[in-house]
């Protein structure tokens with residue numbers, strides 16, 4: 001049977017990043033850059049004050065020694081957004097606000113709180129004179145031009161995820177339109193005669209469709225768009241109808257859950273074989289062994305297991321990396337960390353993904369399993385902080401041993 005790594009490699013080799021598109025910055029959250037971004041100007045674009053205070057010549061302040069003070073005449077008042085024209089000469093100062101350009105001649109700013117002048121209220125005009133009583137270093141409270149970036153610097157690389165802070169930085173650089181990868185579109189369907197829509201009353205033998213909701217949210221969390229197809233019944237025709245809709249919509253991936261095992265009514269594999277090809281349908285892992293990969297009319301298809309925990313794990317292990325690749329993302333989005341087992345953990349030799357809580361003991365994350373690990377027990381996933389990865393071939397992990405964990 002295929003290992004998780006082999007299966008993931010086979011799947012990933014089938015995908016390429018989506019085409020680029022140029023969109024407004026307001027639409028760019030969680031998109032991946034399709035090009036490198038260069039600074040069009042220095043950042044900050046001019047020397048400016050990092051405090052409300054007085055711009056001075058630092059050399060003047062050398063005259064302040066043990067208990068003495070220095071009085072300077074105030075020759076200008078510089079607000080943020082203004083373009084100062086005055087030069088600060090020896091024995092002079094300019095009142096200056098945070099973010100305002102430094103005047104010529106001055107090389108440091110002393111904060112207003114450290115002078116004899118009290119800004120009691122907004123609108124108060126600058127004093128004629130200001131007295132300081134400490135030595136001020138060259139460059140103190142000045143943010144020099146180009147301190148963060150120089151014109152022409154590479155700011156962000158192709159494949160970088162645009163988080164809120166990246167959007168702010170792009171705006172600071174005057175970049176209002178960005179070339180990013182198109183949002184991948186993922187067709188999502190559940191399959192099963194037992195499934196009810198969430199609003200339908202529960203009747204004997206039926207359960208509500210959980211996977212459409214959990215997987216739909218997972219798809220969105222990975223920066224892709226859901227093309228919802230609803231529930232296919234356990235007939236060849238019903239499965240085929242929905243897969244055809246997905247193919248007609250030219251989605252980037254068709255994602256289904258259930259119906260890929262060896263049950264008498266598991267039609268999904270068969271429909272894929274009839275209308276495309278099945279690459280594999282079993283992976284050596286737990287939970288989530290019945291996992292199908294192939295194509296329906298040359299559209300990539302992944303069939304996750306039906307049990308909600310298996311579907312979730314299958315998504316994290318195989319589908320999230322696909323969505324990341326499709327969306328052009330270069331770095332993984334799910335963090336894995338080393339944690340220490342707080343109890344002995346038995347495994348069956350398959351690569352296993354076990355639900356665990358984490359707590360800290362002297363700063364070390366300790367993992368404990370969240371009750372029974374049945375793959376239908378969605379509650380245990382709700383209680384979990386992490387999925388512990390128990391490697392293939394391991395039958396027992398002793399207390400205190402370190403294992404890798406995916407943080408949820």
Ligand code: AMP
Pocket residue numbers: 190191192194195207208209210211212257258259260261263266305306307308376
């Ligand atoms: P199957 O792969 O079709 O044999 O389904 C395996 C298990 O998962 C069965 O207990 C199904 O009832 C359950 N199951 C399948 N699809 C869903 C779903 N969308 N939501 C919740 N449970 C499901």
Ligand code: MG
Pocket residue numbers: 191192193258259263265306
């Ligand atoms: Mg079924």
